[in-house]
Amino acid sequence: MLPPSFHETQALRSWGRVTQPRQFVQKPAWLNQAAAAVTALDHDGSVLPVGLGRSYGDTALNPDGGVVVTSALDRLIDFDAATGVIHAEAGISLGSLLAFLIPRGFFLPVTPGSQFVTLGGAIANDVHGKNHHEAGTFGCWVEEITLARSDGTIQQLQPGRNDGFFAATIGGLGLTGMILSARFKAIPIRSSLVETETIPFANLAEFFAIAQESETSWPYTVSWIDCFGSRGAGRGLFSRARHVLSGELRAEADATRVSIPFEAPGILLSKPVLQAFNALYYTAGKRHRGTRKTSYKPFFYPLDAIGQWNLLYGRQGLYQYQSVVPPAAGPEATAEMLRQIAAAGQGSFLAVLKTFGPRPSPGMLSFPQEGTTLALDFPNRGESTLALLARLDDIVRAAGGRLYPAKDGRMSGDLFRAGYPRLAEFEPHVDPKFSSAFWRRVKTAG
Amino acid sequence: MSQTSKTVLILGASSAVAEATARLYAAEGARLLLVGRKAEQLEVIAADLKVRGAAVADIALCDLGNVTPASVAENVAVWTERLGGVIDDILIAYGVLGEQSRAETDLADAAAVMQVNFTSAALWCLAVAGQLEQQRAGTLVVLGSVAGDRGRQSNYLYGATKAGLDKLVQGIAHRLSKVGARAVIVKPGPIDTPMTAGMKKGGPMWSTPQAVAAIVRRAADRGGVTVYAPKRWKFIMLIIRFLPDAIFHRSSL
Numbered sequence: 001m002l003p004p005s006f007h008e009t010q011a012l013r014s015w016g017r018v019t020q021p022r023q024f025v026q027k028p029a030w031l032n033q034a035a036a037a038v039t040a041l042d043h044d045g046s047v048l049p050v051g052l053g054r055s056y057g058d059t060a061l062n063p064d065g066g067v068v069v070t071s072a073l074d075r076l077i078d079f080d081a082a083t084g085v086i087h088a089e090a091g092i093s094l095g096s097l098l099a100f101l102i103p104r105g106f107f108l109p110v111t112p113g114s115q116f117v118t119l120g121g122a123i124a125n126d127v128h129g130k131n132h133h134e135a136g137t138f139g140c141w142v143e144e145i146t147l148a149r150s151d152g153t154i155q156q157l158q159p160g161r162n163d164g165f166f167a168a169t170i171g172g173l174g175l176t177g178m179i180l181s182a183r184f185k186a187i188p189i190r191s192s193l194v195e196t197e198t199i200p201f202a203n204l205a206e207f208f209a210i211a212q213e214s215e216t217s218w219p220y221t222v223s224w225i226d227c228f229g230s231r232g233a234g235r236g237l238f239s240r241a242r243h244v245l246s247g248e249l250r251a252e253a254d255a256t257r258v259s260i261p262f263e264a265p266g267i268l269l270s271k272p273v274l275q276a277f278n279a280l281y282y283t284a285g286k287r288h289r290g291t292r293k294t295s296y297k298p299f300f301y302p303l304d305a306i307g308q309w310n311l312l313y314g315r316q317g318l319y320q321y322q323s324v325v326p327p328a329a330g331p332e333a334t335a336e337m338l339r340q341i342a343a344a345g346q347g348s349f350l351a352v353l354k355t356f357g358p359r360p361s362p363g364m365l366s367f368p369q370e371g372t373t374l375a376l377d378f379p380n381r382g383e384s385t386l387a388l389l390a391r392l393d394d395i396v397r398a399a400g401g402r403l404y405p406a407k408d409g410r411m412s413g414d415l416f417r418a419g420y421p422r423l424a425e426f427e428p429h430v431d432p433k434f435s436s437a438f439w440r441r442v443k444t445a446g
Numbered sequence: 447m448s449q450t451s452k453t454v455l456i457l458g459a460s461s462a463v464a465e466a467t468a469r470l471y472a473a474e475g476a477r478l479l480l481v482g483r484k485a486e487q488l489e490v491i492a493a494d495l496k497v498r499g500a501a502v503a504d505i506a507l508c509d510l511g512n513v514t515p516a517s518v519a520e521n522v523a524v525w526t527e528r529l530g531g532v533i534d535d536i537l538i539a540y541g542v543l544g545e546q547s548r549a550e551t552d553l554a555d556a557a558a559v560m561q562v563n564f565t566s567a568a569l570w571c572l573a574v575a576g577q578l579e580q581q582r583a584g585t586l587v588v589l590g591s592v593a594g595d596r597g598r599q600s601n602y603l604y605g606a607t608k609a610g611l612d613k614l615v616q617g618i619a620h621r622l623s624k625v626g627a628r629a630v631i632v633k634p635g636p637i638d639t640p641m642t643a644g645m646k647k648g649g650p651m652w653s654t655p656q657a658v659a660a661i662v663r664r665a666a667d668r669g670g671v672t673v674y675a676p677k678r679w680k681f682i683m684l685i686i687r688f689l690p691d692a693i694f695h696r697s698s699l
Contacts, residue, residue: 007644029462029640030487072462072640075494100498 002066003040016056017317021063029072031180035148037068038178046435049174051118056320057409058437059173084186090120090179102251106186109141115301120179125406126171126366130220133357139170144183150433168429171363175430191247194299197291204234211355214240226282227347228275237285252297259307263315269379313379322375325401330372333399344388348377364422367404416442451501452476453529458540460487462639466659472500481506511562522573535666538588549603563607575618578627585666586629588615595683598699619671630665634658634675
């Protein structure tokens with residue numbers, strides 16, 4: 001049993017919306033309440049810190065257990081305008097951080113594709129961004145983490161100290177304790193505008209050539225791929241960007257432009273509609289080829305403009321699937337995955353392809369490693385979707401790759417262990433009272 | 447940032463709406479005095495406000511809901527002094543939700559809700575109004591509630607205290623209009639804050655502290671005496687106020 005400060009609810013779901021578990025939730029407004037929430041559990045209670053709920057699968061779910069929602073812990077603690085080092089409570093969103101940093105001439109060192117992500121979540125998933133080839137993961141920029149454990153201790157974690165707790169907590173999926181606050185280094189910018197260039201490519205070979213050519217002079221690169229076009233040949237649009245060197249420093253308001261009001265009907269996700277959408281997107285992108293200057297927002301956070309876009313995937317929700325395979329295996333494994341998807345006729349709205357650079361991730365369970373990463377979303381059609389994902393698993397495993405837990409809701413424990421060789425080193429750092437649906441699943445399921 | 451930074455007094459500064467409003471003032475470089483009961487919380491908030499750009503973020507400890515008339519007048523004088531002799535904006539944002547069913551059987555509980563939400567708040571309003579009148583400038587913003595617009599079975603005691611504040615602030619606004627100062631009552635619907643922990647949240651009726659704070663901040667600069675937050679509540683409450691009793695009494699609101 002959990003203490004009465006936790007309220008039972010089924011309203012908290014992950015972004016993929018495949019399951020709707022019963023959980024016991026608490027949303028502390030103060031760091032000492034957050035620390036107290038994780039110490040107040042009896043012998044069979046478990047707890048999991050959760051941010052803004054953008055994890056797709058079950059890493060941020062703790063069915064029948066306690067959940068501590070961190071999003072009210074959003075205060076700034078300290079900022080050094082000379083170095084850009086900022087210290088904030090763990091529940092602050094990346095969007096709120098940007099609203100503070102941009103007018104002062106700084107930007108997030110690494111940002112994922114949504115700004116509705118908390119600082120704690122960015123650390124616990126060791127998120128990456130379009131500048132991975134240059135900047136590494138978010139964890140590379142973290143200088144200190146304050147962690148509350150269920151035994152009542154509060155630890156100050158720094159790189160290379162604390163018996164590995166820093167490396168375990170970066171990418172540690174919230175399992176090593178409750179991140180109360182963190183200090184990281186922001187990067188200087190001289191304008192909030194970015195110069196972007198869109199280059200259409202007809203196949204994967206072209207993609208890899210453009211990626212290689214872009215890496216030295218463009219800090220941000222990402223590609224969208226049409227899963228349906230030319231039987232999985234991999235045509236798509238390569239985007240690359242850099243911060244503009246002079247101009248205004250303006251943070252854009254958080255306003256979501258439109259919101260999806262309800263779960264979309266299944267017809268929206270039928271193959272012809274997805275195919276048409278992908279073809280249109282490709283054609284539109286081709287027409288907009290070339291360079292332009294835009295605000296940082298449409299480049300970094302295109303989907304944030306659509307509130308609750310996950311509802312487009314209907315009542316059954318969606319599965320995300322993000323893999324990374326080593327550089328040598330990249331072209332062949334990616335091509336094979338696209339062939340499998342095309343054959344299954346199950347492509348997604350937005351398939352994203354990127355090359356990760358060689359900078360090592362600091363976390364024991366960090367996902368990024370040098371190579372090619374492919375992110376896909378699939379409407380949940382039950383067995384047929386899971387069967388396709390299992391075929392993709394085989395390709396990833398054979399290539400020596402791994403899947404991203406933040407996106408996952410179904411990988412086998414076996415695949416997880418194969419992809420994360422430092423798991424044994426990580427496990428002793430798990431707080432005995434902390435757990436998640438993901439953790440229980442990969443520890444027990446074959 | 448404005449050239450001369452505003453002076454702002456916030457009573458109940460650790461409430462979620464007050465904190466979100468204070469951040470907007472901080473971004474403008476304001477000089478803030480935060481009043482509340484819990485030093486530890488106020489210090490955390492003050493540190494945040496300073497990082498965000500507040501020229502000053504000081505704290506004063508006071509159990510705002512349990513005060514004597516004499517201490518109210520004295521405190522307002524002291525705090526005005528600490529802000530340099532003039533208060534540009536003052537926000538009164540503390541209160542308790544209470545529990546209607548308990549208040550019905552335990553009159554001491556009912557008395558406590560009335561003491562905190564109305565009696566004490568009214569004293570602060572009166573004392574501050576005197577200061578604004580003397581300055582011939584400044585704005586008093588008080589957090590009311592849509593619950594004050596019509597008594598309903600589930601929370602009419604809370605509603606009555608907010609209705610009382612509503613009329614008090616209207617009167618103060620009338621009085622201050624003669625000297626160029628202002629008073630505003632902001633009436634939010636339900637807000638996702640620790641005050642409403644445990645309620646079923648989400649859906650179109652609920653707001654965030656940030657959304658309400660933006661309305662509070664704007665109301666301090668311009669607009670009418672009564673401000674709904676968000677604005678849709680103006681129309682919803684118009685309908686609810688005019689529902690005939692025969693229909694209203696059949697509801698379980």
